[in-house]
Amino acid sequence: MxxxxxxxxxxxxxxxxxxxxxxxxxxxxxxxxxxxxxxxxxxxxGASPMHLAGVLSEYPVPIVWLIQLLAAISGPxxxxxxxxxxxxxxxxxxxxxxxxxxxxxxxxxxxxxxxxxxxxxxxxRIDLVPAALVLAALTMTTRRPAWSGAAVALGAATKLWPALLIVPLAGTRRSARRRAGGFLLVGALIGTAVVVSQGLARSASPLTWQATRGLQIESVWATLPMVQRLVSPDDSWSVAVSSFHAYEISGPGVAGWLQVSSAATAALLALTALLGWLIALDGMGLPGHRRALPADPDRDAQRHEAMLWALLAIIVGVIVANKAFSPQYMMWLAGPLAMLWAEGTRAGSRRPARRVTIMALAAAGLTQLVFPLNYTALVGDHPGGFVTTVLVARNLVMVGLALHCTRHALRAAWRVGLRSDPAPDSGRELV
Structure with missing residues (x-):
């Protein structure tokens, strides 16, 4: 029926x-x-679109242009x-x-x-823009692969991190080449426009900003210092607004946690490369793996499932590894999570998809409890026990979510290249 x-x-x-x-x-x-x-x-x-040095340096230039457009519409x-x-x-x-x-x-x-x-x-917050562009890329991966790659490039132009997503979306197959081509074409056009109009220093300023900032209080890596601040009888740990327009924590051990964050970021890049190898290149060179035939519906379905898991794992990894965890970062998960919830069940991932969805929903609700509902108590001179506990719970859920997504992404990606017998060439490639 x-x-x-x-x-x-x-x-x-x-x-x-x-x-x-x-x-x-x-x-x-x-x-x-x-x-x-x-x-x-x-x-x-008063800022000119052609001279944005020192104007919202933490944001890529294209997102500043969008803000300027909205400001022009709004008037004074x-x-x-x-x-x-x-x-x-x-x-x-x-x-x-x-x-x-x-x-x-x-x-x-x-x-x-x-x-x-x-x-x-x-x-x-501006973060809904890259979230929407990533969603657009996900919905067009098979039907309009070149547009999918272009959407990823536009997302990277607004917030940088979506650039990592092209790694598992690329490959040697026809649709994967189109995704990579769309990404490179749009990325080259935007990058050229930015560098020509602003110069290299302003073009790279978001990376410089991120590299030099401190440990934000909501970061996963600030969890232990925030607990120590709550229970410590002295004032060894302090929270204050930094020059990066964020509440950052300072005190014993914070420098070490910043190094851990850098190591986690390096691990995320390695994970992204590994997922790209397994998905885009079918794990070429690994025992039991072989390249897919031009048309293989079963492999296409496995590859699509693996891409969804990989994108979700990468985005959660970006959030968890970062030394900053602003509440709006949770928006980045909305598109991949929705697509996994819809398609993961059809791809045979019903239980894992349900588990990560529940965890992500819990993390979103806990995040709102922290900001804005109880943020004053978190940043005050006398931190609140309730909101600190909520923050710890949210961060633990996010770590669990990252581990679950990574595990299932690697399992799904590993299966993509496993084949025992070649399949007949019938039908059109999907992914």
Whole structure:
């Protein structure tokens, strides 16, 4: 009996109700959530798009151009800019839901639930833009591979980290070459425009910014220092706003944790390379592995499942390895998580997909409990025990999520290249 596609009105109602509740929360916490948007607005005032030295140096130039466009639409009023910015992100949120509904109602429902648990913050940070571009790339991997690669490049132009995602999406097969080609073409065009207009120093400033910042209090690697700060009878650990516009912790052992973060980042790069080898190149050279034939539906399905797991593992790894963990980073997981929830079940990954989804939903809810609901107690001179406990729980969940995603990504990627007998050449390649 054919499956009946559910009516779309339930998704519309769920989106309206959830977003109305988020709007009510914003009304009570507006000053907290508006802060970064006001910072965006004041930073671009009077700045020329061709001369952005010192203007939002922590962000890639294309995202600054987008902020300048919204500022030009808003005029001189900061309040109008906040409204235009939030409305733009709200429209992007709605567009993602619509896009996902056309792909899978299950994916749409997961997007609505996950972003609801993050809260109204999704409308007041720029991170929804790369999240939406990664989602677009995932939905076009097979049908429009060149556009998929282009979307990854656009995501990298706004937040850098999506550049890692092209590694498991590339390869020697026709569609994989198109993804890589779309990525390289769009990336080269944007990179050339940025370097020509801004120079090398401003083009590389987001990397320099990230390399020189301290240990943010919400980072996974700040967990133990934050606990020590809570229970310590003296003032050995202190929290203050740094020149990087973030609350950072200083005290005994913090320098060591920064080194651990750097080591974790190196491990993430190695994991990305390994996943690319196993998925894009079928583990060529490993015992029992061989290259796929031009058309192999079974291998295509395995490869697609492995790509979803790999992308999710890489994004969680980026968040966990980082010495900063701003709450808006959770938005990055929304697209891959929704796609895995929709397609992982069909690919035979029902139980692992359910497990990581539950963990991610829990991490999103705990993140909102930390920021903005209890952030004042976390950064005050006398830290709150409840919010510190919530922060520790969230970070432990994220570590568990990273381990689970890495494990299943490696297992799925390893299976891609395993073949006992060659399959007949029938049908068109999918991935």
């Amino acid at each position: 054919p499956r009946v596609r559910p009516n779309g009105w339930w998704a519309v109602v769920a989106w309206i109700v959830s977003r109305s509740l988020m709007a009510c929360l914003f009304i009570n916490l507006g000053s907290y959530l508006r802060s970064d948007v006001i910072y965006y607005f004041t930073s671009v005032q 009023s900061a309040d109008v800019f906040v409204f235009v910015f939030a409305a733009t992100m709200g429209g992007l949120d709605a567009a993602c839901c619509r896009w996902l509904w056309r792909h899978s109602p299950r994916a749409c429902s997961l997007w609505i639930a996950f972003t609801f648990l993050i809260g109204p913050l999704i409308w007041f």
